Amino acid sequence: MEKxxxxxxAAADIxxxxxxxxxxxxxxxxxxxxxxxxYAVEDNCSHEDYPxxxxxxxxxxxxxxxxxxxFSLESGEPQEPPADEPIATFRVLERDGRLLLDTSQPA
Structure with a gap:
C-alpha cells in the first residue's frame, strides 16, 4: 500500500x-x-479535547x-500529568526543500 x-x-517557512x-x-x-x-503530531491533547x-x-x-x-514530539509520550496517554506522531519527509506529511498512519 502506497503511503x-x-x-x-516549504521547509524554509518554519x-x-x-x-x-x-x-x-x-x-x-x-x-x-x-x-x-x-516533527508532526496531531493537534489535539490526549487528556482533553484541546488544541x-x-x-x-x-x-x-x-x-x-x-x-x-x-508531550515528546518524537514519541508522542506524555512527560507530565495530567495526560497519561500519548498523542499520535507522523512522519515528515523533506524533499527538494518541500515538506511531505505521511498521513497514512501514525508513526
Missing part, C-alpha cells in the same frame, strides 16, 4: 524552534522544527496550555 504523502509547504499547523483531510496537525529536524497548537515548544517537547502536560 499518503501530502505536500504541506524557523528552528517554531511550529505551524496544517489541516489534511479534515484533521489538524502540528509540524515543528527542532534545529534541522521536522496543542495553543501551547508552546521547548526543544523537542510541546506543552498543552490547558493543563500543562508536556
Amino acid at each position: 499518503q504523502l501530502t505536500d504541506i509547504g 524557523d528552528p524552534g517554531k511550529f505551524t499547523t496544517v489541516t489534511v483531510g479534515g484533521r489538524g496537525y502540528i509540524v515543528a522544527r527542532v534545529e534541522d529536524r521536522f 496543542l497548537s495553543y501551547g508552546c515548544l521547548d526543544g523537542a517537547y510541546i506543552k498543552c496550555s490547558l493543563h500543562g502536560s508536556w
Whole structure:
C-alpha cells in the first residue's frame, strides 16, 4: 500500500524552534522544527479535547496550555500529568526543500 504523502509547504517557512499547523483531510496537525529536524503530531491533547497548537515548544517537547502536560514530539509520550496517554506522531519527509506529511498512519 502506497503511503499518503501530502505536500504541506516549504521547509524554509518554519524557523528552528517554531511550529505551524496544517489541516489534511479534515484533521489538524502540528509540524515543528527542532534545529534541522521536522516533527508532526496531531493537534489535539490526549487528556482533553484541546488544541496543542495553543501551547508552546521547548526543544523537542510541546506543552498543552490547558493543563500543562508536556508531550515528546518524537514519541508522542506524555512527560507530565495530567495526560497519561500519548498523542499520535507522523512522519515528515523533506524533499527538494518541500515538506511531505505521511498521513497514512501514525508513526
